[in-house]
């Protein structure tokens with residue numbers, strides 16, 4: 001049975017939730033599931049904004065038929081061609097052959113790559129183009145690389161509604177309410193929203209900043225993203241989060257100690273550093289990078305200001321899970337951090353120099369203290385060095401906090 005939700009009198013939510021999915025994009029655990037959002041506007045013309053992932057297609061087509069109430073489907077705006085939003089397009093075109101697809105120039109090309117579509121029902125729009133659909137206008141805004149190159153957003157100025165594609169989305173299925181102001185977003189969604197942002201869109205901070213500049217010129221009342229709840233209150237709060245995230249600024253002052261340990265000695269070193277940081281009044285978290293998923297680690301690394309990396313040496317390199325984390329941080333353009341290093345090695349410690357090589361190649365990074373070398377197990381000398389390292393991080397933290 002259909003399950004359509006009204007956003008305004010003539011705008012409807014048709015999306016669905018997948019709570020069985022294990023890995024979003026075959027990469028990111030989503031224990032709380034994910035929603036795929038689609039919206040239908042009923043004006044003089046009917047306009048569908050995006051489709052959904054194949055996992056929730058059946059419910060979507062029931063919703064679409066019910067919401068149309070026998071009217072034809074006139075337009076389908078395709079904001080983003082990634083299959084979590086476009087997988088249902090072929091069935092849609094077959095079901096509603098008269099509908100015109102409204103797409104960016106790059107989407108027009110991608111449509112041909114994905115589907116056996118002819119061009120007769122495709123209307124290509126560019127940044128700034130508008131289209132009247134009755135009492136409302138749709139203005140199209142190019143948003144390249146948020147999160148693919150073809151992405152566009154659209155805006156209805158008469159009601160201040162922004163369809164934001166992947167931006168302002170989050171992992172986490174919707175639990176009944178579709179509105180961010182009807183859930184405790186900060187408690188229940190913010191960690192997932194941050195993890196979604198940094199893992200999915202975080203690499204493209206400059207492009208997100210460009211979109212935020214465009215958005216600042218609009219009178220936005222409602223944001224309809226492709227995942228997660230619809231925003232109609234507290235827009236400044238989520239916009240400010242995106243501003244900080246996309247500028248690669250730490251969201252919070254605090255330290256995170258990441259460690260990769262095989263038999264517990266590197267963990268011991270990490271716990272000594274963390275304990276000393278806590279004693280000195282620095283808020284600190286500790287993660288075993290071999291246990292916590294790298295998408296969570298990445299999100300936490302971007303969130304905090306001070307990072308300590310502790311790794312054992314393995315095959316003359318950095319331990320596998322730590323190497324994966326550092327590689328992911330570099331790929332996502334991590335920058336603007338204070339970091340400190342601890343290495344371990346029983347006969348030829350190498351991890352410190354290799355971690356430093358990666359971290360020092362990132363933009364605006366500063367190192368606190370000297371790399372501490374542990375030879376197999378922490379002894380009196382390395383114990384003192386770990387305490388000294390924590391002091392150096394704490395000194396930087398309080399100097400930084402005073403600015």
Ligand code: FEO
Nearest residue numbers: 082084147166226
């Ligand atoms: Fe939700 Fe980039 O797709």
